[in-house]
Amino acid sequence: xxxxxxNDLKCHYLTDAxxxxxxxxxxxxIGEGEILGIVGESGSGxxxxxxxxxxxxxxxxxxxxxxxxxxxxxxxxxxxxxxxFRWKDIAIVFQNSLEVMNPVMKVGVQxxxxxxxxxxxxxxxxRSKCADLFRTVGLDPKWMDSxxxxxxxxxxxxxxxxxxxxxxxxxxxLDEVTSALDAFTRKEIRDLLVALQKKNGYTMLMxxxxxxxxxxxxSRIAVxxxxxxxxxxxxxxxxxxxxxxxxxxLVHSTPDIFVYKDLWGIPGDVPAGDEFKGCPFSxxxxxxxxxxxxxxxxxxxxxxxxxxxxxxGGIAGLLEARNLSFSYRLPDxxxxxxxxxVSLEVREGEVLAVVGQTGSGKSTLAHILxxxxxxxxxxxxxxxxxxxxxxxxxxxxxxxxxxxxxxxxTSNRFTVLDAVKEPLYINKIGSNGDRLQxxxxxxxxxxxxxxDNFLSKYCxxxxxxxxxxxALARAMVMEPKLLIADEITSALDVxxxxxxxxxxxxxxxxxxxxxxxxxxxxSLTLKIADRIAVMNSGKIVEMGNxxxxxxxxxxxxxKRLVGSRIGLCCHNH
Amino acid sequence: MEKxxxxxxxRLLSTLFVILAINFFLPRMMPGDPFSTTSADEVGEEIxxxxxxxxxxxxxxxxxxxxxxxxxxxxxxxxxxxxxxRSIYYKMPVSDVxxxxxxxxxxxxxxxxxxxxxxxxxxxTLSAKNRKKGSDRIMMTGLIAFAEIPSxxxxxxxxxxxxxxxxxxxxxxxxxxxxxxxxPAEQAWDILYHAFLPIVTLSLSQLTGVYLLTxxxxxxxxxxxxxxxxxxxxxxxxxxxxxxxxxxALLPVVTRTGFMIGIMMGGVVxxxxxxxxxxxxxxxxxxxxGRDYPLIQGILLVIAxxxxxxxxxxxxxxxxxxxxxGI
Numbered sequence: 001x002x003x004x005x006x007n008d009l010k011c012h013y014l015t016d017a018x019x020x021x022x023x024x025x026x027x028x029x030i031g032e033g034e035i036l037g038i039v040g041e042s043g044s045g046x047x048x049x050x051x052x053x054x055x056x057x058x059x060x061x062x063x064x065x066x067x068x069x070x071x072x073x074x075x076x077x078x079x080x081x082x083x084x085f086r087w088k089d090i091a092i093v094f095q096n097s098l099e100v101m102n103p104v105m106k107v108g109v110q111x112x113x114x115x116x117x118x119x120x121x122x123x124x125x126x127r128s129k130c131a132d133l134f135r136t137v138g139l140d141p142k143w144m145d146s147x148x149x150x151x152x153x154x155x156x157x158x159x160x161x162x163x164x165x166x167x168x169x170x171x172x173x174l175d176e177v178t179s180a181l182d183a184f185t186r187k188e189i190r191d192l193l194v195a196l197q198k199k200n201g202y203t204m205l206m207x208x209x210x211x212x213x214x215x216x217x218x219s220r221i222a223v224x225x226x227x228x229x230x231x232x233x234x235x236x237x238x239x240x241x242x243x244x245x246x247x248x249x250l251v252h253s254t255p256d257i258f259v260y261k262d263l264w265g266i267p268g269d270v271p272a273g274d275e276f277k278g279c280p281f282s283x284x285x286x287x288x289x290x291x292x293x294x295x296x297x298x299x300x301x302x303x304x305x306x307x308x309x310x311x312x313g314g315i316a317g318l319l320e321a322r323n324l325s326f327s328y329r330l331p332d333x334x335x336x337x338x339x340x341x342v343s344l345e346v347r348e349g350e351v352l353a354v355v356g357q358t359g360s361g362k363s364t365l366a367h368i369l370x371x372x373x374x375x376x377x378x379x380x381x382x383x384x385x386x387x388x389x390x391x392x393x394x395x396x397x398x399x400x401x402x403x404x405x406x407x408x409x410t411s412n413r414f415t416v417l418d419a420v421k422e423p424l425y426i427n428k429i430g431s432n433g434d435r436l437q438x439x440x441x442x443x444x445x446x447x448x449x450x451x452d453n454f455l456s457k458y459c460x461x462x463x464x465x466x467x468x469x470x471a472l473a474r475a476m477v478m479e480p481k482l483l484i485a486d487e488i489t490s491a492l493d494v495x496x497x498x499x500x501x502x503x504x505x506x507x508x509x510x511x512x513x514x515x516x517x518x519x520x521x522x523s524l525t526l527k528i529a530d531r532i533a534v535m536n537s538g539k540i541v542e543m544g545n546x547x548x549x550x551x552x553x554x555x556x557x558x559k560r561l562v563g564s565r566i567g568l569c570c571h572n573h
Numbered sequence: 574m575e576k577x578x579x580x581x582x583x584r585l586l587s588t589l590f591v592i593l594a595i596n597f598f599l600p601r602m603m604p605g606d607p608f609s610t611t612s613a614d615e616v617g618e619e620i621x622x623x624x625x626x627x628x629x630x631x632x633x634x635x636x637x638x639x640x641x642x643x644x645x646x647x648x649x650x651x652x653x654x655x656x657x658x659r660s661i662y663y664k665m666p667v668s669d670v671x672x673x674x675x676x677x678x679x680x681x682x683x684x685x686x687x688x689x690x691x692x693x694x695x696x697x698t699l700s701a702k703n704r705k706k707g708s709d710r711i712m713m714t715g716l717i718a719f720a721e722i723p724s725x726x727x728x729x730x731x732x733x734x735x736x737x738x739x740x741x742x743x744x745x746x747x748x749x750x751x752x753x754x755x756x757p758a759e760q761a762w763d764i765l766y767h768a769f770l771p772i773v774t775l776s777l778s779q780l781t782g783v784y785l786l787t788x789x790x791x792x793x794x795x796x797x798x799x800x801x802x803x804x805x806x807x808x809x810x811x812x813x814x815x816x817x818x819x820x821x822a823l824l825p826v827v828t829r830t831g832f833m834i835g836i837m838m839g840g841v842v843x844x845x846x847x848x849x850x851x852x853x854x855x856x857x858x859x860x861x862x863g864r865d866y867p868l869i870q871g872i873l874l875v876i877a878x879x880x881x882x883x884x885x886x887x888x889x890x891x892x893x894x895x896x897x898x899g900i
Contacts, residue, residue, distance in 0.1 A: 079810065082806035084807070085807070086804075094801075100802055103895075103896070104894065105816075105817075105820075117806075117807070117812070149896070220878025371643060
């Protein structure tokens with residue numbers, strides 16, 4: 001039986017100027033003893049849900065839908081009736097802030113207050129229980145006689161926790177309890193919560209933007225975006241394989257999960273308009289289709305206890321390669337299996353890195369995927385094969401490849417304009433005037449000048465870094481959905497390669513195309529990859545989330561690869 | 574701590590010195606002197622027009638013909654010994670004159686402070702609770718319009734209505750002249766009866782300020798997180814409002830009360846004049862008219878010191894009420 005049930009809850013803040021749809025139709029259930037986490041960035045409506053359950057929303061809020069506690073409707077109770085449930089049944093641990101407690105009242109008094117009111121305790125009895133609670137949450141009872149401003153943030157958070165536990169509630173709401181705390185305190189509070197929950201079997205609703213914290217305590221997670229739940233399911237599943245593009249962005253922006261990767265947030269902001277149509281995430285989504293603009297997706301079960309609200313059924317596959325093989329014929333007549341029965345999948349908007357030592361078949365694989373060479377057997381499907389085999393490189397929104405050596409991939413005798421314009425020219429895209437503008441846009445994207453002077457420069461006059469950017473611009477001019485970058489920084493010096501790589505990842509993050517990044521440099525790869533495929537002798541020996549592959553490789557070859565990084569002199573073990 | 578205390582005392586003393594200097598020089602900058610008064614304040618008062626010879630004699634007698642700095646030094650020296658000088662008009666020590674009239678002023682100022690604060694807080698709370706409703710709007714508009722009436726005009730209106738037409742209250746004085754009381758209760762009643770209208774006038778002049786401050790602070794306070802916390806705890810409306818909201822909202826009201834006493838000490842001059850109430854305000858007025866320098870100085874000093882003391886008290890009380898201050 002569910003302890004708390006929410007049906008199609010909507011909370012709209014009405015102001016003179018407009019209506020803010022803080023919560024826009026969410027439903028969920030929490031069973032007895034269960035811990036549900038709600039995550040989402042600030043402004044997604046998480047706290048409004050918490051306040052809605054407590055009946056604490058401001059007067060200018062239009063509330064519809066129902067909140068049931070033990071099958072009793074509590075969403076439309078008058079203030080005095082609601083007081084029956086508050087604290088004795090449902091208590092909330094607020095986010096610690098200086099003014100969350102009455103500044104002119106001793107904290108002990110503030111903790112005992114509800115006990116005296118709801119449990120009918122005498123002040124002495126309440127005080128002694130308060131001392132017990134303080135010890136439970138790891139505070140010396142001597143702090144009972146201090147004022148809120150005399151306590152540190154962590155201590156205040158403990159007092160707030162003690163306060164919430166004072167009347168032995170059944171259901172505990174935790175609203176951003178750790179977001180203002182340092183790492184040590186955060187961990188202590190987490191351990192405390194886990195221990196308390198084990199001991200007393202609280203049912204909990206944990207609200208936080210801190211996905212690491214929530215996932216370490218909760219069993220189920222609901223991801224909120226712009227007042228709606230976009231994905232829900234068991235914690236582990238959501239963290240390992242997020243299915244909604246927003247969830248993936250959130251997981252990827254979490255430094256605790258992707259320890260090595262550079263931090264890249266989700267580009268764009270939560271839509272603020274009150275009359276928003278369609279999927280709220282669509283302005284930031286990398287895989288939006290026409291329907292996303294017009295209709296709001298509803299939460300649909302996808303199996304495994306997971307639900308997702310996305311017109312495309314979650315993150316869509318972009319490219320699928322099945323059983324690819326390719327052999328080179330050596331001068332002595334022998335065949336060398338460069339690519340041996342490789343299957344892989346690239347999803348919308350993700351960065352897949354293919355790593356391996358020189359000669360492991362990475363570049364051959366890249367060339368097959370880019371349709372530069374034909375595989376002996378196996379097939380490559382791009383966008384479910386809709387684009388038709390073979391032609392996806394010649395089209396806008398197709399696949400583009402950038403090669404390792406810019407000095408051979410761009411002709412010395414081409415001007416910058418000609419080099420970048422070439423694919424448009426060959427594929428007969430746009431008029432001459434359009435093409436010039438497209439070239440300029442592409443050059444701007446890769447941070448190259450767009451002056452006539454620069455456009456008429458010969459590629460031979462450019463530096464290595466500039467030439468690689470021209471090559472990149474030539475790929476970008478076709479606005480690819482998938483970019484294959486084959487060792488694009490290995491011919492460049494450290495600083496230039498860092499610049500090019502950051503530029504590339506920035507472009508990928510902003511434009512939302514998917515990327516296959518091929519490299520032998522594990523350290524660089526870890527900075528940008530979401531997933532890693534490790535290649536050895538033409539086979540993919542291991543594939544997984546970049547942090548998993550890096551932290552716990554299972555294949556012998558991967559272990560060697562991870563172990564082969566040369567440490568600096570001071571890091572020698 | 575020790576250093577803070579010293580600098581505090583130094584600041585207090587220097588403030589006092591500046592006040593003393595102003596008190597001393599300001600009356601002397603007014604045209605005329607105590608012996609050239611030519612107008613009578615009340616009908617029937619004898620006008621004594623002195624000859625030039627007599628005038629010079631008296632100026633010399635009171636030491637007013639000596640250079641100003643010399644007079645100032647003498648004044649300061651006497652002050653050190655607690656001597657405020659002799660009143661020229663009353664022909665008795667200034668301290669005696671003040672002690673004779675000060676209690677009446679204290680009575681109406683304290684009375685007005687208590688009444689205006691309590692009723693202002695109650696009205697402000699009611700208004701804040703019914704925010705944006707009819708009663709709040711009416712109270713707010715009414716009291717703000719009311720505050721625009723100067724206190725002496727208000728006093729005149731009250732005097733006309735209640736004393737002249739309705740004859741409910743006396744026209745002047747602090748006690749019934751030549752009264753023979755049967756016990757202290759009757760005396761107290763008589764005193765209150767006379768003090769009633771002046772107190773009401775002074776209270777009304779301060780009421781709107783307290784009301785607005787309470788109302789607005791309460792409205793701000795009720796949006797604070799700790800009020801939400803108190804609500805979440807299910808403590809009930811009454812506890813939330815009184816224990817949590819009002820307790821915090823009263824802090825600025827306390828500060829204001831300190832200033833208010835200062836403002837009232839000034840305003841009391843006019844109110845006492847309207848009701849012919851024999852406090853120091855009226856005494857000051859007649860002292861100014863008569864250019865009774867020592868008395869002017871004495872009364873201004875008492876007013877200044879009482880304001881300083883009030884502010885000091887408010888600081889102390891505030892420190893007790895708000896644990897965030899002064900630790």
